[in-house]
Amino acid sequence: MKIVHLIQHTHWDREWYFTENDSRTLLYYFMQDLLTRLEQDSALGPFMLDGQTVVLEDYLQVAPEQRERLQTLIRQGRILIGPWYTQTDFMVVGAESITRNLLLGKADGEAWGGYMPVGYVPDSFGQSAQLPLFLREFGIDCAVIWRGWCEHDVPASEFTWCAQNGSRVTTAVLPWGYGCAKWLPVDAAQAAQHLPAILEKQARFSLTGNLLLPNGNDQSPCEYAVPAMLDTLNHRQQAYRFERSSFTAFFSALQATGCPLPVWRGELLSPKYMRVHRGIYSTRMDIKQLNARLEQFVSQTLEPLLAMNGRLGLPYPQQALENIWRGAMKSQAHDSIGGCNADRVNRMVKARLCDGLESAQQLFELNMAMLAGGITACREGKKIIVFNALPYERDTHVRLTLYTPQPDFCIVDEAGVACRWQLLHEAPQDMSLIVQELANSTTTTWYRKCDILLEVKALPACGYQTLFLQEGEAAGFDTASDAIDVLENRWLRLALIHGQLTLEDKRSGQRYPGVLRLVDGGDAGDNYNYSPPPEDWKISSDGCLTGRHGVRGPLNDTLTLTWRIPAPRDAAAREARQCNAALEVTMILILPHDQPWLDVEIEVNNTLRDHRLQVEIPVGVSQAFHFADQPFGLIERENQPAALRHWQAENWTEAPASLWPMQSLVMLHNETRGLCVVTEGLREYEIPAHQPETLAITLFRSVGWLGKPDLLWRPGRASGMALPTPDSQLPGLYRAHFAVLPMAQGQNASFWRAVEQWRTPACGYLDTGWSRFRTNPHGLHFPARYSLLSWDxxxxxxxxxxxxxxxxxxxxxxxxxxxxxxxxxxxxxxxxxxxxxxxxxxxxxxxxxxxxxxxxxxxx
CATH class of the missing domain: 2.60.40.2220 (Immunoglobulin-like)
Incomplete structure (x- = not known):
């Protein structure tokens, strides 16, 4: 006899093709029904509330008076909550966000009276190889997943899953999804005809006689009559024993069998039985970039600054930070951050991230101002505070914006020694738009707005130092810039030869011709999936260069390139091979004099539709595997998935394309040759089938539908809803930023130090005495130079x-x-x-x- 564990639940998408306002309104009536049913029938339950505590938060916004009823049922174990705060995505969301998600989910669960000790991940679009690590760090030793598994990876639906460092969790797969037993007949005779097919599929890959029967679906109410119907079936047949159960009870029963489980190491991205929607890595790339910017700024700039200021005596706004994280996590749910939503929802997702970044930046400005206010100047001039979050001393360059009425200025350190800087951009600035006190002036005060790059030496570990802006003084060094054709420092050389860029690693003598080639192709897909047109027509930047300007400055070399690339305006024009529009692209290449990387900034005026823009970086390394980063780790992947050879014959739900997620880094290398690309918010790369030695970084893709049926790489029904999403065409200006690092000696210590230096910049603040807001002096005194701690x-x-x-x-x-x-x-x-x-x-x-x-x- 097989034991069937009934799991009654709902899967609660806060937003999707509907808004969070819609779902919160529905939640009021859903919860009212659930609480009443459970109170009226003590035999009902447990009921699982989708493993995320944000549902409780949303409910109390519309029914705060119901807290006590809800808390009673949670403490009784009849409503199961947590361990997550939101059902996050794991492929494009950062490691700190995943950590804080569990940290806040745990705190919420404990406040409510307990949480489910199971890593329940029912709908993430693929599973990170590091999920076991996160769960075990929180004392959770079991996981339940759906998407991404198939028997080609691990042959059973129960297995031991190992993270990169060996952390293990016992894992169960819902091979046919969390809704495979939804809307069961409540008549026992009808259910007896309906259930065997479901249970046979559930048992197909199971190693034991314990089966999961998830009874629920998207925003579905409790099917309160099902348990009694199954009790009736227990008396009418002997093949199955139905139990009102939970995942915890299932894993206890699984362990009691003593059955040895297969072991799996790695991620789960197979779309054989369920779509993993690989196109979400590049859908609404503007949202992906904004999320990455918020994650990085809060965890690696703002929080370290507040921690340091807290030790110096200033208040630490913990609740304000938690509010920022909670808002971000609401935008990091699998649909939300995936961008596979209606346009209205994507605007709400983006607005939450913008709100979080706005709050974070205001906290930063106020804390830097308070820090500067406690430092007694030892030199003439306005104070410049430069903050380094990294826990080791470093020399670095800091971007800083200055406002000055003077034609000349000098920046000096505490000893009066002039610091070098390089002017990046200058424009006139109406100061009434900056300074509140000037807003009502009858005259206009014009200053120079100078964006500069400032060289800072021996910046303290996890600390700051004070410099001084002396206006009207000569810079103290030669600020002149020279026109150049080649960018070069002690490590690298970049040359533009016949319209093609060639990068040379002077350490190894290796040359990389044809780097940073722009390629635009069609995209016949939707918000879920990239899909090539049946006969794609790709357009490149070859022969389209319209301008070049090279400058050697005090701190770096810069080459600005402009292209006007004739291209099809939309899918119809591409099919007709008609170039009736153009991509206007500016690329700024920056080679620092003191670092072994090439910095790349790209700006595109996107007037096209139904297309995907990539930048190709030929590496010239022939091997079967490459590396990309994942949360708190690195993963090795096949250049060309072996499953591509048989996915169509086996009727997979979508193609296992060589489109991959990254946190911020991908590299292809051997012992003597290779390139690494480190990005700021770009989450997708491809190794094209016809170019196995090339990294293709997706800058963005433009599509106009939430879901479409019968795609070339995703046959069958439409994913989601067939709704138009014109905002997902991303019209207008789009910017991307990344770096290319040649790998002369593979993944050695100097390479990894360079990667960290690039993606964790220091920051600066000019204490002008102006502010949008005034605060009273805090009365504290701080040194001009300070280090909180070091960990080198x-x-x-x-x-x-x-x-x-x-x-x-x-x-x-x-x-x-x-x-x-x-x-x-x-x-x-x-x-x-x-x-x-x-x-x-x-x-x-x-x-x-x-x-x-x-x-x-x-x-x-």
Missing amino acids: CGLHFSTLKKAQHGNALLLRGWNPGLTPLHCGQPVAEGSCRRVTLAETPTGETDEVVTAGTPVSWLID
């Missing part, structure tokens, strides 16, 4: 923040590569102890950190 090791910095509970600080780093690293202990005032991502004691004392492993310290 090979780990990459993840965050520094106040602990979730108490006044300790939480410092986190992670091993980004493939080899173990020695981490040592931070040097700081106060005691240091190792903790988990959940900020609980770990007892770990080993200073050798395995690949793909985060290390967190509490500093009292």
